[in-house]
Amino acid sequence: MGNPDFIFRSYDRMAVDHAHELRELLGNKPLVTRICIVSVGVVLHEAQNALLKIFEDPPSNTHFFMVSETDSYLLPTLRSRFFVHRERRVDTQDGEVEKFLTLSLGEKMTKVSEIAEAGTEATRRFMDELERNFSKDIKTYQNVLSKIIEGKRFLLLPSASRKGILESIVCAL
Known part of the structure; x- marks a missing residue:
């Protein structure tokens, strides 16, 4: 059985249903400290609005990481709730x-x-x-x-x- 305080999800296109699922998962109290990692290609507009509800009143003792190659598609209100860390892109497909x-x-x-x-x-x-x-x-x-x-x-x-x-x-x- 996995650790109930560790949540990992990966979406090519994060839809509103995925955001609702996350909100439901985060609704339970963590045993100690919860880590939630979400890897996304893009987050659809409706999903971003649903994520805003999570981050307006974030669950206690929860660390949330969103991993994406770009944040350019994020709504400014959602982006403002994140600490954005940018890595220099290493281009492996030269030419x-x-x-x-x-x-x-x-x-x-x-x-x-x-x-x-x-x-x-x-x-x-x-x-x-x-x-x-x-x-x-x-x-x-x-x-x-x-x-x-x-x-x-x-x-x-x-x-x-x-x-x-x-x-x-x-x-x-």
């Missing part, structure tokens, strides 16, 4: 975007299908890499960058089609 950009249109579509299948976090990470690449020349790639930023917003919607978002970015290239 992946450059290789991607040399592919034919059909190969690009196949590749974005694979990325979308890998989940929301992989999709967001790929979009971040594309954005970093095209940000080097904002004037030339303004339309592509706009499409990437728009895609990141759509990615936060509960019914977002990762594949459709990535395909629309490919069409803007």
Whole structure:
């Protein structure tokens, strides 16, 4: 049996139901001190509102850690309740975007299908890499960058089609 004072959850896309589950788990008194670790790709807007209820009146003797590659999608009111620790990103996929950009249109579509299948976090990470690449020349790639930023917003919607978002970015290239 696991430690009742240790909660770990991992979500590709944290929905409101997940936030409600956490609130329920945190409602029980800890035996000593509770540790709650949540690893997320993105937290949907409705889930953030539900999390706010937890952090407005946090449970006593509870330490809450939210682990994510970015906090850019968080509502300012939720972000203000966290101590944000940023790690310098170590890029292990040097040249992946450059290789991607040399592919034919059909190969690009196949590749974005694979990325979308890998989940929301992989999709967001790929979009971040594309954005970093095209940000080097904002004037030339303004339309592509706009499409990437728009895609990141759509990615936060509960019914977002990762594949459709990535395909629309490919069409803007």
